[in-house]
Amino acid sequence: MVFAVLFSLLTRTVSPRLGVLGFRKPGRPVFSDPVSPDHPIRRRAHGPRVIWSGSRRSAGLFLRSLVVALVAALGFTVPAAASPFCDRGEFCVWSGISFRGESGKFGIGSSAVGECIVLGRESRSLANLLRHDVTVYESPECATEADFTTYPGLGTYVPTTPFVVRAIQLWPA
Structure with missing residues (x-):
C-alpha cells in the first residue's frame, strides 16, 4: 500500500x-x-x-x-548476515557460501592438534588464519574415503568449498 x-x-x-x-x-x-x-x-x-x-x-x-x-x-534492506570477521590465529567456518550464515571459530588453544574435530553443522565457506595447515573433511569422522582437502595457514579464504565440510583436523606447524 x-x-x-x-x-x-x-x-x-x-x-x-x-x-x-x-x-x-x-x-x-x-x-x-x-x-x-x-x-x-x-x-x-x-x-x-x-x-x-x-x-x-x-x-x-x-x-x-x-x-x-x-x-x-x-x-529494501536485507537483514545482515553473520559477520565474516575472522582474527589471526583462528580457523573460521560459515554455514553459507561467501562467508554468510552461522559461523564457528576454532583456535589452537581450544582445539587439539592432530585430532578430528566434528563441526556439528555443515559448512560451505571457510577461512584459515592459523599458522597451521588444516584439512577439511566431508565425512564427520575425518575418513579419507569421502572428499577431503588441506588448506595452508596464514590467510587462506575459501568462499565456496568444493564439498560440504563436516569435520576438520589441525596439523602441527
Whole structure:
C-alpha cells in the first residue's frame, strides 16, 4: 500500500495550478490545455510566459530521486548476515557460501592438534588464519574415503568449498 502511494506520487506531474498530490488549489480554475497561448497563465502583453524553468524541473527531479533513494534504503534492506570477521590465529567456518550464515571459530588453544574435530553443522565457506595447515573433511569422522582437502595457514579464504565440510583436523606447524 505504501509503495503504491509513493509510486503514484512519483509518477504525477507537478503543475503550478495543482498541488503536489494533484488536487486543485482553491480559487484556481482548471483549464484543459495550459500550453495554448490563450490560457490565462500564459497570456501576457509582450508574449507568452514560461511556466517551467530549468531550476523548477531540477528541484522536482531531485525531490523524486530523494524519495526513491529513501524508499530503496529503508524499504529494501536485507537483514545482515553473520559477520565474516575472522582474527589471526583462528580457523573460521560459515554455514553459507561467501562467508554468510552461522559461523564457528576454532583456535589452537581450544582445539587439539592432530585430532578430528566434528563441526556439528555443515559448512560451505571457510577461512584459515592459523599458522597451521588444516584439512577439511566431508565425512564427520575425518575418513579419507569421502572428499577431503588441506588448506595452508596464514590467510587462506575459501568462499565456496568444493564439498560440504563436516569435520576438520589441525596439523602441527
